[in-house]
Amino acid sequence: MTILSVNGLSKRYGAITALRDVSFEVPQGAVFGILGPNGSGKTTLLGILMDVLKPNAGTFQWFGHVPTADDRRRIGCLLETPNFYHYLSARRNLEITASIKGHGFGEIDAVLDRVGLLSRKDTDFSTFSLGMKQRLAIGASLLGSPEVMVLDEPTNGLDPVGIAEIRELIKSLSREGKTILMASHLLDEVEKVCTHMALLKKGELLTTGRVSDILAQGDIVECKAPAGARDVLAAFPGVQAVQTQDGLLELVFAETGVSLGRINEYCFSHGIILEHLALKRKSLEARFLELTQN
Numbered sequence: 055m056t057i058l059s060v061n062g063l064s065k066r067y068g069a070i071t072a073l074r075d076v077s078f079e080v081p082q083g084a085v086f087g088i089l090g091p092n093g094s095g096k097t098t099l100l101g102i103l104m105d106v107l108k109p110n111a112g113t114f115q116w117f118g119h120v121p122t123a124d125d126r127r128r129i130g131c132l133l134e135t136p137n138f139y140h141y142l143s144a145r146r147n148l149e150i151t152a153s154i155k156g157h158g159f160g161e162i163d164a165v166l167d168r169v170g171l172l173s174r175k176d177t178d179f180s181t182f183s184l185g186m187k188q189r190l191a192i193g194a195s196l197l198g199s200p201e202v203m204v205l206d207e208p209t210n211g212l213d214p215v216g217i218a219e220i221r222e223l224i225k226s227l228s229r230e231g232k233t234i235l236m237a238s239h240l241l242d243e244v245e246k247v248c249t250h251m252a253l254l255k256k257g258e259l260l261t262t263g264r265v266s267d268i269l270a271q272g273d274i275v276e277c278k279a280p281a282g283a284r285d286v287l288a289a290f291p292g293v294q295a296v297q298t299q300d301g302l303l304e305l306v307f308a309e310t311g312v313s314l315g316r317i318n319e320y321c322f323s324h325g326i327i328l329e330h331l332a333l334k335r336k337s338l339e340a341r342f343l344e345l346t347q348n
């Protein structure tokens with residue numbers, strides 16, 4: 055089932071086009087990453103989806119239709135850090151948030167437990183680490199047991215321990231069946247946490263789909279071969295392209311698991327002696343740059 059469909063969204067701020075004709079779908083249960091460098095339109099997109107901003111063109115549907123107020127209550131949202139009271143405890147802060155949202159206090163301890171702060175519930179917010187503050191913010195958006203969570207750069211500004219805690223929390227919320235939509239400018243984060251992604255660059259959608267499909271990369275094999283070997287190598291089964299790099303030939307395959315022995319044997323049978331033959335996998339960063347630079 056599709057939780058969210060985005061159809062041709064565009065948004066301009068005066069002369070700046072923040073989003074241009076963006077369309078994608080978020081399946082139920084996905085951890086869906088909106089990945090893009092700074093200024094690519096991630097926050098604008100989440101703002102539109104949460105009705106904070108109006109698009110210039112396009113539509114979106116939550117749960118298969120134009121969202122009603124009841125649908126909105128099924129979505130927990132963390133677009134910017136909430137204004138918690140520094141001199142009040144974690145529990146008191148969530149009581150205030152619950153009152154504003156029109157929820158009772160019955161679930162607060164469970165939510166604090168969920169974000170690992172139950173033992174610190176009576177501690178003043180001001181004494182919390184940044185990671186704890188962010189976990190409390192996620193706790194606030196968990197009030198009302200939303201099915202969907204929308205998070206804008208949830209690990210921004212945290213130290214490595216805080217980042218790991220938030221990523222683990224997101225993955226555990228996903229295991230409970232929540233659908234999560236999160237913006238990030240970190241490829242590594244999307245790769246570690248997300249099942250699906252949409253890649254934005256300057257407001258345009260470059261690609262969308264399963265992270266494993268998008269980041270799937272074939273092998274690259276480099277070799278030093280005599281002049282004239284290029285056409286023979288290009289005909290080796292599975293080779294998509296042959297390119298020259300630093301005086302070496304690079305064979306680009308669509309798949310991984312290429313056998314160097316078989317390439318050597320093939321060359322030998324065609325009268326070609328290779329001086330050098332090595333497997334060179336493309337890094338994820340290279341794939342990301344390839345996607346964002348073209």
Ligand SMILES: Nc1ncnc2c1ncn2[C@@H]1O[C@H](COP(=O)(O)OP(=O)(O)OP(=O)(O)O)[C@@H](O)[C@H]1O
Nearest residue numbers: 067070072090091092093094095096097098099239
């Ligand atoms: N209120 C605004 N007025 C004018 N321009 C804006 C406004 N908000 C965003 N922009 C511009 O729209 C573009 C997209 O910004 P947006 O904040 O959505 O991107 P982002 O991917 O979330 O970036 P970041 O990670 O830096 O927050 C940028 O060029 C930004 O400068």
